[in-house]
Amino acid sequence: MGQICHHFGWTLDYLLWEIDWRIVQRMLIDAPSYESKDEKDTKNNTKSVKMTEQNSEDLIAQLQQFK
Numbered sequence: 001m002g003q004i005c006h007h008f009g010w011t012l013d014y015l016l017w018e019i020d021w022r023i024v025q026r027m028l029i030d031a032p033s034y035e036s037k038d039e040k041d042t043k044n045n046t047k048s049v050k051m052t053e054q055n056s057e058d059l060i061a062q063l064q065q066f067k
Helices: 002-008 012-017 021-030 037-041 053-064
Strands: none
Touching: 002 012, 002 021
16 A cells, blocks of 8 residues: 555555545556566466575574564
């Protein structure tokens, strides 16, 4: 919802209480989208990340800050 508000310059209250949600849904359906070649080639549009020792340590360090 934050991206919708940012794109149209609306406040969250305006989006929640002043705009009919069915209209917002139609706006989202009609929004342009694209697929990259990588997305077309991957199964179920998922991407994998190769876990190495370096990026596993980075992940653990990032998770530590939420303790």
